[in-house]
Amino acid sequence: MELWFTEHQDENLRFSIKVKETLVVEKTPYQHLAILDSYQFGRVLVLDGILQTTEKDEFVYHEMIVHVPLFTHKNPKDVLIIGGGDGGSVREVLKHSSVERVVLAEIDEAVIRNSKKYLPTISSALDDPRVEIMIGDGIKYVNEHKNEFDVVIVDSTDPIGPAVGLFTSDFYRAVYECLREDGIIVAQTESPFIYGKLINKISKMFKEIYPITKAYIATVPTYPGSLWTFTMGSKKYDPEEVDINSIPRIQTKYYTPEIHKAAFVLPKFVKDIFDEV
Amino acid sequence: MELWFTEHQDENLRFSIKVKETLVVEKTPYQHLAILDSYQFGRVLVLDGILQTTEKDEFVYHEMIVHVPLFTHKNPKDVLIIGGGDGGSVREVLKHSSVERVVLAEIDEAVIRNSKKYLPTISSALDDPRVEIMIGDGIKYVNEHKNEFDVVIVDSTDPIGPAVGLFTSDFYRAVYECLREDGIIVAQTESPFIYGKLINKISKMFKEIYPITKAYIATVPTYPGSLWTFTMGSKKYDPEEVDINSIPRIQTKYYTPEIHKAAFVLPKFVKDIFDEV
Amino acid sequence: MELWFTEHQDENLRFSIKVKETLVVEKTPYQHLAILDSYQFGRVLVLDGILQTTEKDEFVYHEMIVHVPLFTHKNPKDVLIIGGGDGGSVREVLKHSSVERVVLAEIDEAVIRNSKKYLPTISSALDDPRVEIMIGDGIKYVNEHKNEFDVVIVDSTDPIGPAVGLFTSDFYRAVYECLREDGIIVAQTESPFIYGKLINKISKMFKEIYPITKAYIATVPTYPGSLWTFTMGSKKYDPEEVDINSIPRIQTKYYTPEIHKAAFVLPKFVKDIFDEV
Amino acid sequence: MELWFTEHQDENLRFSIKVKETLVVEKTPYQHLAILDSYQFGRVLVLDGILQTTEKDEFVYHEMIVHVPLFTHKNPKDVLIIGGGDGGSVREVLKHSSVERVVLAEIDEAVIRNSKKYLPTISSALDDPRVEIMIGDGIKYVNEHKNEFDVVIVDSTDPIGPAVGLFTSDFYRAVYECLREDGIIVAQTESPFIYGKLINKISKMFKEIYPITKAYIATVPTYPGSLWTFTMGSKKYDPEEVDINSIPRIQTKYYTPEIHKAAFVLPKFVKDIFDEV
The missing domain is CATH 2.30.140.10 (Spermidine synthase, tetramerisation domain)
Incomplete structure (x- = not known):
């Protein structure tokens, strides 16, 4: 059929x-x-x-949105994930032994409920005792929690529909307050082949708020444009200064310490999009 | 409509x-x-x-299949392109001032004729006096020319149909003979998301023939799997040993000296495919 | 979605x-x-x-495959349906008060089981006490029953796969034996826009076996070619000789006594297909 | 490809x-x-x-929109076609030896120009000396010509875009004036499977204007819904009263005198749509 x-x-x-x-x-x-x-x-x-x-290619996105910021931070204990109700990012976060608590702020309980039922390899870690599931508005949650997280991961849908508010300067500022003094935010920021203007706009917003702003890439064949960007804002740690020899080897299919570094080397047209003032 | x-x-x-x-x-x-x-x-x-x-994304493939080997070689003068009748690779090769002669061995004159007529931005360099167009079988051409080229670029279609012979050990050995003593071959070798077994097989063939064999990647959204591999065999120069500060800046949209290096850092599952014995 | x-x-x-x-x-x-x-x-x-x-357009096919032969026959009591596991033809047959018994010979019990569960408006009559469901090979059933039915309806899938045997001369002859002396067979015989040769072939087979052979049409938008043919073989009654004033009005959406007659008027190219020797 | x-x-x-x-x-x-x-x-x-x-199935539509009204009229001399720039209706009209003049009122000259160039079997008759091509608004043309035509054929596109005005009561009244005292109008009126409400509305409009209003059908597989309706308004002749034995045999693939009659026998749900007050 x-x-x-x-x-x-x-x-x-x-x-x-x-x-x-x-x-x-x-x-x-x-x-x-x-x-x-x-x-x-x-x-x-x-x-x-x-x-x-x-199920086949989720590993690219989930490994790259999680391990790059978590290995940039020296000692992440508290991690907040906005969106990400399928559980893939939670699963990767829990591969980091330093992590004591993961808060998953997902607005739609149906995503979690159905992922648990039908996507077991992705949602497998959602029942881990370190995971705290918060069904509700991620923006509200961020606004109500100050100086509490080491890493915030914005694992959102596209910048239309329910996720629109997650692509605003106000939200990125609130995340800044929500982070500890050496905290890091990373957000999925779409493909430069399609969302060039948006990427440039987000880059500018981040640079106004975070002392260190960097973008990195990975290739997700099933996403439109395939070449995917992640934008990172960091209060203290530079992701490119990480000593990759000190990164512990964890079980991955895409991420390696070498990829950690190489991912920040952008093709010229992508670099131009991020750098354009 | x-x-x-x-x-x-x-x-x-x-x-x-x-x-x-x-x-x-x-x-x-x-x-x-x-x-x-x-x-x-x-x-x-x-x-x-x-x-x-x-027209929109050809720059990724053409820049990456050409500039990586040509900047790995210290002084490429004679370049052979097998396939590539659209002219995109020729255009990029001619950005290298050292190049004195490009032979384009394309089996199908209709590709050249129609690219000239309908794809002017891609085929623009085909009329350059340094270009020698050879309509015919690239394999035969390679077999008849010994010790003549600095770089051979295998810019073929997929490993089905007319291009099948370009994915064989016999062909890669013939190219070895066709290359000068410090020559380099690069071939487009499909996506690891789809052609994992083929990539592994080609990697083994190359390693038996060339002292230095390396693979590198680029993202081409319109190709199946998007994450694209190129396999390089080199008699003398190591593409990762290139001093990127010595690379002259040429007009590109994807390639940069930094990308030259980063492209050889493979995601774990891709590295595994290349390394598997 | x-x-x-x-x-x-x-x-x-x-x-x-x-x-x-x-x-x-x-x-x-x-x-x-x-x-x-x-x-x-x-x-x-x-x-x-x-x-x-x-659910939306089944009424055309089911009404036309059933009411035309049943109103051509003066007094149909025993009706055999080959195929038709969805129950639509059974439902229409049971609108005829003379009918005492309908045998449904369906090879695939899954069609009946799932139609009962998911297509209630079509399968509604399958539990009627006059219905006898025979899961098995319709051809075998026909061969084992002689002189037993007034009307046989061949409500088959396309002439590929399991239904191939229902488009053969041997089968049509066996049906002849299975029918009473004034019996009628009708078979769905595809669209002349696509299956012209098949229709011609079936027409010839029928004419060799049945004294009266006629074709009629209806329009089913969801079937390929849309203009659908039914071929009727009759031992005694001529479907065009029916006195339409004597046909009782039953609940229908497509069939009327007037349509009964008009359906036998074929567009020229369809008539040519049926008449070609 | x-x-x-x-x-x-x-x-x-x-x-x-x-x-x-x-x-x-x-x-x-x-x-x-x-x-x-x-x-x-x-x-x-x-x-x-x-x-x-x-090219493959145009004969159904063109034969049926033309021969039914022209053989209903006893002696059509002047025929007006609104739309129909492909020339198919003109070709059929000219099969009637009584016809002295066909006016084709087509708003878009590009339809005629390209049909002549690329659809020769359909547009073949457009250069016949009896044909008068009027590029312009058919509604305006109708309003400016009184008592001049024996048959008017509304061979329009769907009731959206440029053809909207051809589905209005004002237009049908203007056509009435444009027709001679025994004139006939026929319009293509879409499929009852999709445009039931429109068909009912047009039927009511016609009945208010023309003493004899009838609908007939044909099956065009490539049109949405496939079962196609034509609505006829006649000042004098009843299309069902035509003596089909007096109809001369012309070269056709769908139309026959018998089809002429049978086409007016509507499936029950179609009849209901036309009759509903």
Whole structure:
């Protein structure tokens, strides 16, 4: 049977994967949620028609959004994840033995509930005792917690719909207050092939707030544009100054200490986007 | 009007771009050729149903397949390109002032003829006096020329159809003979997300022939898997030993001396593919 | 979410409907079965990738395959349906008060089981006491029953896969023996826009066996070619000689006594297909 | 190469045909025009993304919109076609030996120009000396000509875009004035599977203006819904009273005198749509 999920990556660009069946389709208070069983990528989570994560290539995104900031920080104990209800980022954070507490601030409980049920390899760590699940508005949570976290990870959906507020200067400032004096924020910031202007805007916002602002990249084939950027703001530690020989080897498929460094070397047109004043 | 070109990247995976019109559709003696005008990527060249190059993102592939080997070599004068009839690699090679002669060995004259007519920004350098166009079998050409080139670039289509012979040990050995004593070969070697086994096989072939074998990567959103590998065999120069401060700045959009180095840092699963014995 | 079921009606022709979710996907011993919830046509039954029936337009096919032969026969008591596991034909047959017994010979119990569960408006009559469900090979059943039925309805899938045997001369002869002396067979015989040769072949087979052979048409938008043919073989009654004033009005959406007659008037190219010797 | 034209027949319904190449793509002052070479249907004309006519099945529509009214009228001499710039209706009209003059009122000269160039089998009769081509607004033309035509054929695009005015009561009244005292109008009025409400509305408008109003049907597989309606208004002749034995046999593929009569027998749900007050 020819059953295809198509992501409209753009008005003129579509990415389609063949589907065996739908495992769950649900209209939540925040978005349309589906988990599909696909032939190419295993099970996939789709929110508002956009692929969020696939069993096959989620490791790229989750490893890179987590290990780069956590190995930049010398001793992360308290980590806050905004979004990320599938649990992939939590799973990676808990590979760091220094971590004592992970708060997952996810606005939509349906993402967590269904990921637990249908995406066990991704959500596996959500029941770990170090994890504190907070169903609610991540922005509100950040505003109400000061000087409490070592690393904040903005693991959001695209800058449309429920995640819009996570791409604003006000939010990034609130995160600054929420971080300890040597804290680090990292946010997923889309592809330069598609969201060049947004990346430049976010870069400017970060530079106004954080003494150290750097961008790094990874390649996620199932995301539109594939070349993915992460923007990091740091109060004290420079991610490129990390002594990679001191990084402990953990179980990964994409991240290595060498990749940690190389990821900050941007293709010229990407560097231009970040540097443009 | 909804007119879409769809690439079947795999039986279960499709990539579709909206098309304004077909500029040329031709059955050549070797393949089905089309040049389409698309909304998202400008004009695109399609051979046997597979996207070969697009005006919008061709710079990634062409810069990376050319500048990495040419800046690894100290003084490239004679360069051979197998395939590459669109002219993109020729254009990049001619940015190197040391180059005195580029031979383009393309089996299908229709690719050159139509690229000249419909893809002017890519084929612009094909009329340069340093360029020698040889319509015919690249393998035969290599076998008939010994000790003649500083760099050989295998700018082929996928390892099915006319390009199959370009992915064999016999061919790589013939190229060895075709190269001068400090010569370098680089070949496009597909995506590790899709062609892992092939990449491993090619890596083993190269290692048996060339004293220095290295792989490097770049991200081409319109290619299946997006994360693209290039395999380099070198008789003398190590691409990672290049003094990047000595690399002259040329006009590029992706390549930089820093990217030259970072491109050899492979994600763990890609490194594993290359290293597996 | 863009989730689409596509029927490849031909190598060069596709029909796609947007799907909310899959209700059941099952590999049966005979075929791939799916029931999908679609936006345009309600729930749809798909066998081996081909749309069999939709809640929205099934009435056309089921009314026309049933009422034309049953109102041609003066007093149908025993009716045999080959295939038709969704129950739509059974439902229509039971609208005829003369009918005492309907045998449904369906090879694949999964069609019946899932239709009962997910397609209640179509399968509603399957539990009627006059219905005798025979899970097994319809051809074998026909061969083992002689002179027993007034009307035999061949409600099959396309002439590929499990239904191939239902488009043979041997089968039509066996049905002749299975029918009483004034019996009638009707078979769905595809679209003249696509299956012209097959229709001609079947027409010839029928004419060799049945004294009266006629074809009639109806329009089913979701079937490939849309203009659908039914071929009738009759031992005694001529369907065009029916006194339409004597036909009792039953509850229908497509069939009327006037349509009964008009359906036998074929467009010229369809008539040519049937008449060609 | 997988190049597909897709018609969005509805938000949830798509019909796709594989295309060899585009023959012409043009933005006219009125609409987006394309002529494509398809595998399944030969050359096809597409206006504003909607299939208008295909070489393979145009005969159904053109024969039925023309021969039914022209054989209902006893002696048609002057025929006006509104729209129909592809020339298919003109070609059919000229098969009637009584016809002395056909006026083609087409608003968009690009349709005529390109049909002449790329659709020769359809536009073949446009150069006949009896044809008078009027490039301009059909509504204006009708308003300016009184008591001049025996048959007016409204061969329009769908009731969106430039053709909207052709589905109004004012226009149908103006046509009444434009017709001679025994004149006939016929209009294409879409599919009851999709445009039920529109068909009912048009039916009511016609009944207020014309003493005899009848609807008839034909099956056009490439049109959305496939079952196509034509609405006829007649001042004097009843199309169902025609003596079909007196109809001369002309060269056709769909129309026959018997089809002339049968086409007025509507499936129950279609009849209900027309009759509903």
